[in-house]
Amino acid sequence: MLKVIARRAFGLAIVLAIVGAMVFFLTRLAPGDPAALMLGDQASAEDIAKLRETYGLDRPVLVQFGLWLKEVFSGNLGHSIFLQRPVTQALAERAEPTFFLAVFSLLIAACIGIPAGIASAVWRGRMADQAISGFAMLAANIPSFWLGLIFIQIFSVRLGLFPVAGYGSPDAGLLERLRHLLLPASVLGIVNSALITRFTRASMLDVLDADFVRTARAKGLPERKVILRHAFGNALVPIVTVLGLTLALLIGGAIVTETVFGLPGIGNLVVSAVLRRDYPVIQGALLVVAAIYVLINLAIDVLYTLIDPRVRM
Amino acid sequence: MESAPLLEITDLSVTFRGEAGESTPVRGVSLSVNANETHAVVGESGSGKSVTSLAVMGLLPKASSRISGGAIRYRRRDGLTSDLAHASDGEMRRLRGAEIAMIFQEPMTSLNPVLTIGEQIAEAVRLHLGYDRARAKARAVEMLALVEIPDAARRADDYPHHMSGGMRQRAMIALAMSCNPALLIADEPTTALDVTIQAQVLKLIDRLRLETGMGVLFITHNLGVVAEIANRVSVFYAGEVVESAEKRPLFHAPRHPYTRALLDCLPARAKRDENNRRILNPIPGQVAPVKAGCGFAPRCVHARAWCHEVAPALEAEDGRVIRCHRWQEVA
Numbered sequence: 190m191l192k193v194i195a196r197r198a199f200g201l202a203i204v205l206a207i208v209g210a211m212v213f214f215l216t217r218l219a220p221g222d223p224a225a226l227m228l229g230d231q232a233s234a235e236d237i238a239k240l241r242e243t244y245g246l247d248r249p250v251l252v253q254f255g256l257w258l259k260e261v262f263s264g265n266l267g268h269s270i271f272l273q274r275p276v277t278q279a280l281a282e283r284a285e286p287t288f289f290l291a292v293f294s295l296l297i298a299a300c301i302g303i304p305a306g307i308a309s310a311v312w313r314g315r316m317a318d319q320a321i322s323g324f325a326m327l328a329a330n331i332p333s334f335w336l337g338l339i340f341i342q343i344f345s346v347r348l349g350l351f352p353v354a355g356y357g358s359p360d361a362g363l364l365e366r367l368r369h370l371l372l373p374a375s376v377l378g379i380v381n382s383a384l385i386t387r388f389t390r391a392s393m394l395d396v397l398d399a400d401f402v403r404t405a406r407a408k409g410l411p412e413r414k415v416i417l418r419h420a421f422g423n424a425l426v427p428i429v430t431v432l433g434l435t436l437a438l439l440i441g442g443a444i445v446t447e448t449v450f451g452l453p454g455i456g457n458l459v460v461s462a463v464l465r466r467d468y469p470v471i472q473g474a475l476l477v478v479a480a481i482y483v484l485i486n487l488a489i490d491v492l493y494t495l496i497d498p499r500v501r502m
Numbered sequence: 503m504e505s506a507p508l509l510e511i512t513d514l515s516v517t518f519r520g521e522a523g524e525s526t527p528v529r530g531v532s533l534s535v536n537a538n539e540t541h542a543v544v545g546e547s548g549s550g551k552s553v554t555s556l557a558v559m560g561l562l563p564k565a566s567s568r569i570s571g572g573a574i575r576y577r578r579r580d581g582l583t584s585d586l587a588h589a590s591d592g593e594m595r596r597l598r599g600a601e602i603a604m605i606f607q608e609p610m611t612s613l614n615p616v617l618t619i620g621e622q623i624a625e626a627v628r629l630h631l632g633y634d635r636a637r638a639k640a641r642a643v644e645m646l647a648l649v650e651i652p653d654a655a656r657r658a659d660d661y662p663h664h665m666s667g668g669m670r671q672r673a674m675i676a677l678a679m680s681c682n683p684a685l686l687i688a689d690e691p692t693t694a695l696d697v698t699i700q701a702q703v704l705k706l707i708d709r710l711r712l713e714t715g716m717g718v719l720f721i722t723h724n725l726g727v728v729a730e731i732a733n734r735v736s737v738f739y740a741g742e743v744v745e746s747a748e749k750r751p752l753f754h755a756p757r758h759p760y761t762r763a764l765l766d767c768l769p770a771r772a773k774r775d776e777n778n779r780r781i782l783n784p785i786p787g788q789v790a791p792v793k794a795g796c797g798f799a800p801r802c803v804h805a806r807a808w809c810h811e812v813a814p815a816l817e818a819e820d821g822r823v824i825r826c827h828r829w830q831e832v833a
Contacts, residue, residue, distance in 0.1 A: 401611060401613055407561060408599035408677070409598035409629060419617075422616050496616065
């Protein structure tokens, strides 16, 4: 177990190194210059050069990379060019909505997808299965921005149940902030439930015909126990995998939904940073998201060992 | 001497619906199992022996199959008789595992890989005997010891993948025996095991039968196993019982041409009888569903024209039944 974690931690370091290098050089390959963008059309070449010097953008790229690495290793992701504060601070400010949105959405997606997938597999080929598969197909293909707009129209504008957008005033209580998240989380939950439904269905179908499920029935267990304890218990590995990947995707990329609902999350931060070529912010955010990705994968692996004794060493 | 058999299957037919239409892999099967008796069902794969056992357990796939005729009368512990062919799901569930237990062919896949052996046995015990957690666990250990698994207390916490095939089949038997069943259905329980392990498992089942007085319905394709364990034998061919007799008369004086051919294929017998050794005719391609005539006729060396046209009825003679037009001539 410890060996596994140690090996994965090593993997984490390598992934982060690769991501760091790629992010650093790729962002600089994109045309555009933060100094020019900051100063606007009227700026003289002299002013731009001066600003570039301030941020060290005039130095050779490799030197910049070396300086950045040095910073990163001391736990400092640099200083935002536009936001006038450290990248870590900017990220921390934006982390909460993104984190809660991701967790919330995943919960909703799992609460829809897992029971739907189980029901679909158990009643395979019947009406319920076809209805659920049809719903999943629909959910997978609905653009989240469209569903978001529809939800805002119905639940916020018409019914007035939820705020239209935003994350509440900065001093709003946690409950008030979570209320702002309910609609966007429902949108993401529904859209992401499709994949979970399909994985759960496929995984359950694999095990429902297994010999040990027949053994469970031969014991005289009620069907509910046969399905939930014996079949579902063995179908969990792929389901946990897809849950983890969905969470990682949600943390890294709920950009469209954050935009539609005006949530001040990481997605929004990254988009504006890209538009302004705010290199330190792009680099820092992507590095953090990559780290979270790897950590979630590590958590999935640890969960495997809890679910399936055959994985334990 | 028991008055009525423990299990009495009469004229059982099972029909499957498939893409190619309906098929009836079990047609008019009758057999009975007494308490403290092992009734072996022997036949090739596809002869309907496993389907018959699943019908008794009520484990036929509901979506694609149904019992299309006959009755499965089971004499319950409370003295009443249930017809398992028409029992409700609830009634079947109360009997399964509690009074009628089953062990399967594949010990490697028949146990749940994510639960310990002890948990899987305890689950049945808690369900049917109403034991609490601790007592059920103790019962599981006791059962594992009963099936001669060494160091049972420790083994109860093992997962199936920690065990060898023979060990897992013992654990399956422990699970099946845990609620003191009156009837044990063993569907090819030794087929997937090494020969030496086979013998041990057969001995174990026979010992448990003697100790508990349960009836055993033993499904196999292996006549060597039948010789070892059976009191009574029913030979299945193409979904029908073609011959049923006590073991001794069946082995010494087989009546049905198929039984005779099967016995002639046994190596020991073939050697003894080198000169007039008969080999079973090969299967004539895909066996078409039997429309008329004897199901075995296409492979029978004794078949005459009418064998292909008129289905033989079961004839009784001196404690045995034979389904053949010509058994008296060829025997």
